[in-house]
Amino acid sequence: MEAISSSKLVPAHITKLSTSKQILSCNPNKHLISVKCSSSQGSKRESLSISSCDLTDTRHVPVGGQLISGSAHSRNPVGKTFSSTGVWTLDQHVSESSSQVTEDKVGVLLLNLGGPETLNDVQPFLFNLFADPDIIRLPRLFRFLQRPLAQLISVLRAPKSKEGYASIGGGSPLRKITDEQAQALKMALEAKKLHANVYVAMRYWYPFTEEAVHQIKNDGITRLVVLPLYPQYSISTSGSSIRLLQSIFQEDSCLSSLPVSIIQSWYQREGYIKSMANLIETELKSFSKPEEVMIFFSAHGVPVTYVEDAGDPYRDQMEDCISLIMKELKSRGTDNNHTLAYQSRVGPVQWLKPYTDEVLVELGQKGVKSLLAVPVSFVSEHIETLEEIDMEYRELALESGIENWGRVPALGCTSSFISDLADAVIEALPLATAISQENPTKKSTSAESDTNLVRYVLTLFFGSAVAFVLLFFPKLASTFKNYI
Numbered sequence: 001m002e003a004i005s006s007s008k009l010v011p012a013h014i015t016k017l018s019t020s021k022q023i024l025s026c027n028p029n030k031h032l033i034s035v036k037c038s039s040s041q042g043s044k045r046e047s048l049s050i051s052s053c054d055l056t057d058t059r060h061v062p063v064g065g066q067l068i069s070g071s072a073h074s075r076n077p078v079g080k081t082f083s084s085t086g087v088w089t090l091d092q093h094v095s096e097s098s099s100q101v102t103e104d105k106v107g108v109l110l111l112n113l114g115g116p117e118t119l120n121d122v123q124p125f126l127f128n129l130f131a132d133p134d135i136i137r138l139p140r141l142f143r144f145l146q147r148p149l150a151q152l153i154s155v156l157r158a159p160k161s162k163e164g165y166a167s168i169g170g171g172s173p174l175r176k177i178t179d180e181q182a183q184a185l186k187m188a189l190e191a192k193k194l195h196a197n198v199y200v201a202m203r204y205w206y207p208f209t210e211e212a213v214h215q216i217k218n219d220g221i222t223r224l225v226v227l228p229l230y231p232q233y234s235i236s237t238s239g240s241s242i243r244l245l246q247s248i249f250q251e252d253s254c255l256s257s258l259p260v261s262i263i264q265s266w267y268q269r270e271g272y273i274k275s276m277a278n279l280i281e282t283e284l285k286s287f288s289k290p291e292e293v294m295i296f297f298s299a300h301g302v303p304v305t306y307v308e309d310a311g312d313p314y315r316d317q318m319e320d321c322i323s324l325i326m327k328e329l330k331s332r333g334t335d336n337n338h339t340l341a342y343q344s345r346v347g348p349v350q351w352l353k354p355y356t357d358e359v360l361v362e363l364g365q366k367g368v369k370s371l372l373a374v375p376v377s378f379v380s381e382h383i384e385t386l387e388e389i390d391m392e393y394r395e396l397a398l399e400s401g402i403e404n405w406g407r408v409p410a411l412g413c414t415s416s417f418i419s420d421l422a423d424a425v426i427e428a429l430p431l432a433t434a435i436s437q438e439n440p441t442k443k444s445t446s447a448e449s450d451t452n453l454v455r456y457v458l459t460l461f462f463g464s465a466v467a468f469v470l471l472f473f474p475k476l477a478s479t480f481k482n483y484i
């Protein structure tokens, strides 16, 4: 049975794995799902309440050449019963033969970037970031250089980064804000009668993804929703975190059969769009002539090759997101001029254009006098809002002739936004399927082990040699000056 693209059906761009049932339509608001079940007698179409339709149920997943039953067979969340043990259970009306009431212990895993908490953390944090092959994408042949390069670039960039973090109080506020969002989400879910543990997994700093996953295992979570805290999907953000998660799950036989639902992006959700429009409307009111203010969306950039060569949907999603926010504002009678630009480029390659700094100068030259900056790729305050936008870009704008400057705060724990995330989790929950269909117990052959050993030794040797040459020949190292 062919798996269909869930993004066509499920508004939250929920990832599912292939299943022996083909979803034909899904209306998450009505909790109805239409499923086509194929059997030797042919296929039949049935409408089930979504809560009773667990896509892992009766599924046969090929693992290592065998067919095994879906792990969630006896623990589907359905109906709306809540047990005193803090476990979310639902009344089940299962497939043809039997009905049973089962229990799930629900987890929600928030994915985020992470940030250095002290100035001493800055260099190792940068190392983790640049060692990610989704951040510096080297051709396969040069992958052995990833870690030495990360070491070099992190050491070279650390002084500039430290200055930035020092100017916002000596560290990133990301962990604190994400923890607050996790707590707010837990409460919003409880208000909607779903009891869940909410975990935070950072990609490059504490609490690392591995720690969160360890906790999920310890807590005996039986159904998991993964929610990246990036509204739009990029290979470099949600993509990187999801890939890491998949690799951790694939190596663990328990985790690889845990039903998981991954919400890839959610920028198009009504609750998010409306919450952004509310923030913009509120901030516009602080200008003396709100209708003359240019709404300036500033998104974090990515190298242009991500979009044009690797198929990153980030730019399309960003443009779509901006037009949804502007449509919402227009429907409320706010029809300001607006523009989108990309900030925070790093390294020698070309990034998505137009660049925020260049556009600010152009707008000033064109006579724009009032400007409202709207950070749009992230939902908490961080170095790039607090330092880059509030300090660097503000100064540049004022120097360029812009007289009135404002900035929309990040969504943080805004209640309409958190409530919408809670709805996204609830919609995604019944769609959970095992994250990995690969054989987690597969042992590498001795030939593979030998190759790995050779590769390891070569990597160590060439990597150290390159790092040595670059460190001791500063002219060569200046190739990397744009990272600094």
Ligand SMILES: C=CC1=C(C)c2cc3[nH]c(cc4nc(cc5[nH]c(cc1n2)c(C)c5CCC(=O)O)C(CCC(=O)O)=C4C)c(C)c3C=C
Binding pocket: 113, 114, 115, 116, 126, 129, 134, 135, 136, 157, 160, 161, 172, 173, 174, 230, 234, 236, 237, 300, 301, 302, 303, 346, 377, 378, 381, 382, 383, 384
């Ligand atoms: C949607 C958001 C982000 C995208 C896309 C993204 C891509 C990306 N980032 C770098 C390099 C750096 N990012 C850094 C910090 C940083 N990045 C984001 C978000 C996105 N990055 C955030 C929220 C933060 C701040 C975290 C915090 O500490 O508060 C940094 C470190 C800071 C600095 O030195 O400027 C680097 C470096 C690349 C190369 C990239 C895409 C390939």
Ligand SMILES: [Fe+2]
Binding pocket: 300, 344
């Ligand atoms: Fe970044």
